[in-house]
Amino acid sequence: MNRPKAIFCWSGGKDSSYCLHKVLTEKLFNVKYLLTTVNDKFKRISMHGVREELLDKQAESIGIPLLKVRVIEGTNNEYEKQMEIVLLKAKSEGINNVIFGDIFLEDLRVYRENNLAKLGMKGIFPLWKMDTTILINDFITGQFKTVICCTNDGYLGAEWLGREIDKAFLEHLPVNVDPCGENGEYHTFCYDAPLFKKKISFTVGEKVYKPLEIKTDDVCTLPTNITTKGFWFCDLLTMV
Numbered sequence: 001m002n003r004p005k006a007i008f009c010w011s012g013g014k015d016s017s018y019c020l021h022k023v024l025t026e027k028l029f030n031v032k033y034l035l036t037t038v039n040d041k042f043k044r045i046s047m048h049g050v051r052e053e054l055l056d057k058q059a060e061s062i063g064i065p066l067l068k069v070r071v072i073e074g075t076n077n078e079y080e081k082q083m084e085i086v087l088l089k090a091k092s093e094g095i096n097n098v099i100f101g102d103i104f105l106e107d108l109r110v111y112r113e114n115n116l117a118k119l120g121m122k123g124i125f126p127l128w129k130m131d132t133t134i135l136i137n138d139f140i141t142g143q144f145k146t147v148i149c150c151t152n153d154g155y156l157g158a159e160w161l162g163r164e165i166d167k168a169f170l171e172h173l174p175v176n177v178d179p180c181g182e183n184g185e186y187h188t189f190c191y192d193a194p195l196f197k198k199k200i201s202f203t204v205g206e207k208v209y210k211p212l213e214i215k216t217d218d219v220c221t222l223p224t225n226i227t228t229k230g231f232w233f234c235d236l237l238t239m240v
Contacts, residue, residue: 003030006097010034013188019101040070049233061196099124132180145192154228155185161234162204205235
């Protein structure tokens, strides 16, 4: 049976890894490309702050070609314009489906679906409405390996950076934090998973704090927690 072609929006974190594995093992779509937004000024994955070379190693280990949406200003307007260019190129190759690892953020889903509809494309959400406690436990028992690379200071401090997502992590997680960090409480870097051909070696480097910058056209990127003052990042460094 010919599976429909799709692009997979790859953040480099745990939800992306789990979702892509689900899509591939269940043979839901023929994933032709991974798609990631990269800050071209800093050469890092937008929002997660992971270095571009580690993103490249993930794609190489997975074995699916990687497309990059490059932004500099970081505004929604710039993001949408650059995303449209890449998606229209994919559509010219007969790809009409775009897969996301979102779980329950209704506004974000509507935002994605509305933008895709303008291009005649469809958003696919394989993890939609899954219980995040069940999902994170499945993730851990499934031998997915990730570390926290970014925290929202309205929820978690710098001491959480570099921590492994494991049973101990869940036991110590504050009650106001979603187990999967679906509200933007934290972001992760996946360095090993069943879909990886090779484990990615890295070290945890400097921890950096970035105050929250609000741009005039930020619509879906702002944290929902009004106590957020900024974000903590840890620099993950490639090992040869």
